[in-house]
Amino acid sequence: MRRAKIVCTIGPASQDRKVLRAMINAGMDVARLNFSHGSCESLEGTVAMIREEADRARKSVAILSDLRGVKFRLSELPGGGVQLREKQSVEVCAGVCPGENGRLYVSYPRLVDDVQPGECLFIDDGTIKLKVTGKKKDALQAVVIEGGFLKSRKGVNLPHTRTSMDTFTEKDRADLAYASTIGIDYIATSFVRTAEDIQAILNWAKKKKITLPPIIAKIERPQAVQNIDAIMQLVEGIMVARGDLGVESLPEEVPVFQKILIERANQQGKLVITATQMMESMITHTRPTRAEASDVANAVLDGSDALMLAAETAAGKYPVETVKMMNRIIGYTETHLPHRIESQYFISGIRTPEAIADGACKAAQDINAKAIIVFTHSGLTAKLIAKLRPMEPVIAYTPDEKTYRAMSLYWGITPQLLGSETRDIDEAFVRRVEKYLQKTGLATKGDKIILVASSSFFGKRNIIRLHKIE
Structure with a gap:
């Protein structure tokens, strides 16, 4: 898995x-x-x-x-692109006008204000490099450090520039x-x-x-x-x-x-x-x-x-x-290389959810459990267990569809959606879990599993339960 x-x-x-x-x-x-x-x-x-x-x-x-x-981009260039030669002088302006005669336009309104002499512009994932040598009122003066064929609409990066534009745009x-x-x-x-x-x-x-x-x-x-x-x-x-x-x-x-x-x-x-x-x-x-x-x-x-x-x-x-x-x-x-995958989670000022997650993982290891079964509303318990990187398969049940989908991104978690009719986890439902584990080959009769919940399951109690499949 x-x-x-x-x-x-x-x-x-x-x-x-x-x-x-x-x-x-x-x-x-x-x-x-x-x-x-x-x-x-x-x-x-x-x-x-x-x-x-x-x-x-x-x-x-x-x-x-x-x-x-x-995202800063060049404007259109004549013929779809131009050849830039090393040590060639160019001017770089703010705007979306088509480039012409050694003048390039970048879609950043504050370009001339923010970029300072000595800083560099990287274009097309860094394959083209320009160094700013000076400024005019409406343009940066630059020299080509690394040239090549420059195509229209390529991305522009300003690695040395503290940009003043809001990163959260209208779009x-x-x-x-x-x-x-x-x-x-x-x-x-x-x-x-x-x-x-x-x-x-x-x-x-x-x-x-x-x-x-x-x-x-x-x-x-x-x-x-x-x-x-x-x-x-x-x-x-x-x-x-x-x-x-x-x-x-x-x-x-x-x-x-x-x-x-x-x-x-x-x-x-x-x-x-x-x-x-x-x-x-x-x-x-x-x-x-x-x-x-x-x-x-x-x-x-x-x-x-x-x-x-x-x-x-x-x-x-x-x-x-x-x-x-x-x-x-x-x-x-x-x-x-399972031994190379270790938890890096640092539990500081431990709270109830962390204590339950940590206890479940330690108990699973101590009894050689075949799986950890989590019942959660928000997904927090499942995420904390995932961060502890247990080697046992972790199956996380939730009645909430948003949580069900969100847990798809959690390391090692297999999400399962509970039906709306499931309010509490009773013994009949535990039997359903047993059948699922046996059907998927994760466990067989006589194997031990861990049941864990930090929510309103099991009669509104936080619980770690060691269970043997009958």
Whole structure:
């Protein structure tokens, strides 16, 4: 049973119903919808399709919507692109006008004010590098450090610049308001710099009386790495978004940042997703490179709750095969190196939910239990147990559909939805659990299991129960 979860980005290659169905059956746990592309109406249709196919497969699949945030792009260029030569002088202006005669335009209104001489602009994922040498009233003067053929509409990164523009844009506000009406399970916020960026979203939602889905902060800037502890206090989890982080940081820093961020998130009991270029070669090939396979395995061993596929499933030729391959690599790693997957969760000032989760995991280990069965309304007990990284399968029952889907992102948790008629967990229901475990091959007659609840189950008592299957 695979523990680390798989997040798949949905795009042109995977919007077909049959492909979605195959990806769910191949192991997709979370579907990511990118609000940078597509209309709200088209995304709503995709949400409905995902829900239908998940129900058909009798599997919990969460939906993560990714807000665009402040993304800087070049305007159109003559003929679709221009050749930039090393040491060539160019001017860079704020605006969306077509570029011309050594002048480029970037879609950031405060570009000239914010960028200072000596700072650099990285274009097209860092393949083009410009260094600012001076300023005019309406333009930056720059020299080409690393040249190449520059295409229209490519992304622009400002790694050394403290941007003054609000990261929570008008489009983000509209998208977030819409997402809250169609049952999105998680929201990912882009280009977070400080805790204040998250607080601005929370304040806006409170003012608008909007109930937000749990927030995942995308860590894409060195500034966010520096402020990670404060950011994590306000969010459900983080995403180690290595694409933009890799452009805005030195190459040697990114692997270290990844390990630090995963460890910090686990210590604080936060969810952590590792993302970007995990199996990039499978966009066009049926097999990953050895380096990519190792990257996936190392992200698992680092302690990721989930690993994310982006262009591989959104625009690649082999979305289903990519999910299957990631499923295989994660499963093989977890099976053959289980001792390397250890809890990093630091329990400080222990409360009742933490005590129950910790006690359940220790009891399972002491009696060699075959499974841990969790009953939860909010999902908190299941998340705490997941952070303790038990090697036993964990089956989490809940009567709440939102919790059922949200637990799809929890490491090692298999969510199960209780019927609305189930109010208390009586002996008859325990027998149903026994039958499920035996049917799925997780346990047999005579095996021991742990039943745990920190909610209103079992007669409104917090409980850890050691149970033998009869």
